[in-house]
Amino acid sequence: MGLLPSTRALAAAGLASAVSCGFVPDRPTFSSEVSADTRAALAEADVSASDVAAARIGGALELYFGSPSAPGYHLTDAWIEDERDPGDAWWELSDEAADAVRDGNERRFAAQIRAVRAAIEAGAAALPDLPRPLRGGEAQARFEAAFAPLVAGEVELGGLHPDSPTAADASEDDPSFTWGDEALRFWESYYPTLEESAELFRTRCLFCHGPLGAGDGPTGRTLDPRPRDLRDGIFKWTEVDANRRPTRDGLVRLLQRGVRGTAMPAFRRLSRGELEGLVDWIRYLAVRGETEQLSTYFACEEGDVRPASVERAYGTVWGRWDEAEDHWLAVPAGPSPAEVTAEVVARGAELFRGSLANCASCHGTNGEGDGEAIWEEGEEGERRRRLDRWGQPSHPRNLTAGVFRGGGRPVDLYRRIKSGIGGTIMPAADASLTDDDIWALVHFVLSLSRTGGEPGR
Ligand code: HEC
Ligand code: HEC
Known part of the structure; x- marks a missing residue:
């Protein structure tokens, strides 16, 4: 127990994996029934009457999030005072986003x-x-x-x-x-309700992401990479610091762009209002899933389900989403095309293969995705690929192919390298790397596909 990180540290890391009860927090379900993992964790931990505890967490979730047919949020006192209702997110939009919703309505209606x-x-x-x-x-x-x-x-x-x-x-x-x-x-000014967005999700996303966003829809089960499990709030292609929750606008851009090289399509035909509504639903699934995970963690720690702890979990999880904008990663100006000289690229190559950035350890000396650091010893002593957060084997990108899932513009690659890729083994860049170093890495990476795989020089 003494090894447990504090709740704040967990919240800051965006993680809530409980060491105390062997709880791997990634499988809550969307109903007042809690997930099998939650049950298993409670049974294994020193929680008295674990089935009663599970039912109490389920009941609390229904109180905070409504039911599948009537989703909604329990309003906190502070929200009531501020007249905030996150179930009607129209009021959260930036002026620019609100204008884009109105423009979309002009066409849709x-x-x-x-x-x-x-x-x-x-x-x-x-x-x-x-x-x-x-x-x-x-x-x-x-x-x-x-x-x-x-x-x-x-x-x-x-x-x-x-x-x-x-x-x-x-x-x-x-x-x-x-x-x-x-x-x-x-x-x-039409803006979809949470139910309408859930319905749109059911028609456009469910066959891959599953009814509850677990990434287990009928088509999703056979895909590689698997569709994201949306219930734990961890995303790969964000515009924020490592492991922070994504911003609204970042998620909208993701849906408009899709994820190249994967099954995740681009949703260019949907109106901005519909996209904002889908973001509301993605957030709903995540906040609900994270609240279940954190409540279970607290229950394991405290030996009982305390209403105050569930309330604390709800507040902590909302805090992560509410501060997303504060962690938006502004990208400093990089070199102009004329300034991307052979020296800049050579500097990038040196960093890529050097021990500080250490990219070659996973991506291989020539960026082909065949580095040694991705292997580990499995339970039977076998050599196997390291797993990502979702239990999938890691495949560092073959950078000579020039297919970038998070976007292929220099600013996208800057973000990938600076912040790492959430949920995967790819880490954020070492803090001692300067902006210029990161830009040099970006241009080296881009040079790998331009030269058809020749080590960029
Ligand atoms: C044909 C299958 C498919 C459909 C349909 C689909 N997705 Fe995905 N989605 C994926 C896959 C596969 C990934 C994982 C990509 C990766 O790991 O790089 C993904 C990833 C995501 C992510 C995570 C991105 C990140 O940064 O981690 C979000 C959010 C998402 N999808 C939302 C949606 C929404 C909303 C819809 C419906 C409007 C939808 N998806 C429809 C397959 C699909
Ligand atoms: C510990 C292993 C590891 C290290 C170290 C690592 N990466 Fe990665 N990298 C990965 C994995 C795994 C992926 C694929 C993630 C995914 O798509 O799920 C990846 C993906 C990428 C991508 C593709 C992004 C996209 O949009 O598709 C780029 C670019 C990249 N890495 C560059 C770098 C650079 C530059 C460094 C060094 C600063 C680095 N990586 C260090 C494991 C690593």
Whole structure:
């Protein structure tokens, strides 16, 4: 027990693997039933009545995250005070992201927006019949519920909306608005609910990532690399410091780009609103999974499930996600193409093979992915590849192929080398490497595929 790192240290490392009870925290399930690993960990640890403990963790998860058919978040006192509801993440978006969502809505709901605008401009009293939106049955249903009196013709398009300040109280900052204004705003600022995003996930992602995001969908089971298990909050292709949670914008860019060289597709046709909603759902699966892991860890440590500890787990996990933006890795300006001289590349080659950066130990002297450091002795004394966090054998990239999963631009490679690759054996760069050193490594790596595998010189 004395060897246990403190909760804070665990949180900082983004890990919560419990040493005390042999708990490998990577398999929670999405229901009030806890995962088999959670059960096993509780049974093995010194937790009294472990089946009761498991049921209590399951009950707590339902309290904090709702059920599969009605997902949502338990609101903390601080959130209620700040009027924050992470289940309605529209309010978290940067101005730029919010504008991108509105632009996307202009296209996705073009027919609805056009029809309402035209009716307002023509001074019509009634709402015209709106066409059903593309990929938006839920949006239609939400509209009909929120605007029932308008749809039924009981109120006029130009009549004052009930939420509006009355004409006498309206000011320039807060003008009075009509049913028509509100109807227009509904479509222009449409943002999916958590349920809608879960549904989109079920149709677009489930066959690979599995219903609960465990990476075990029917197609996913046969893939290499396996689809990410989204329940533990660890991602590979982020824009943040090592092992930090990804930023919203980083995840949106990932979904737009896909992961080259793997089965993970690019989702260019989805609107920005739909992509932001998927990010909400990815975060939901992760926060829920991480909360189960950390609660189980606390229960193992404390010998019992304490409500205060589950609450602490919930807060700690949210803290990791909320501070993501603070750990965004700004990339310093690198050399211009003209400044990438043979000397820069040669310096990169030297670092790559040297003992400080030590890239060759895994990637091999010529970057072909055949270094010695990836091997270890298995349980039977056999030689086997080191495993990643998800139990998959490690394959350092063959850098001469020029296929970069996290993006092939110099800034992407800078991030990969500086921060390492989350969940894999590839470490963050040694802190004594300077920005120039990292840029030299980037350009050496790029030179490997340009020269068709010739060691870059
Ligand atoms: C055809 C299979 C497939 C589909 C469909 C798919 N993915 Fe993936 N996804 C993968 C694979 C494979 C990886 C792992 C890539 C790797 O390890 O480099 C992955 C990785 C990811 C990651 C982790 C990226 C990182 O930085 O670690 C996220 C997030 C993700 N997918 C989200 C989604 C979402 C959301 C959808 C649906 C809109 C989706 N995926 C659809 C196969 C798929
Ligand atoms: C301990 C082993 C190890 C070391 C040391 C290591 N790598 Fe890696 N590297 C890997 C593995 C494993 C992957 C593949 C990760 C994956 O896709 O899951 C990888 C992937 C990469 C990629 C591909 C990124 C992409 O977007 O596809 C680059 C570039 C890279 N490494 C460069 C480096 C450089 C430069 C160094 C030295 C500073 C280095 N690596 C050190 C193991 C290592």
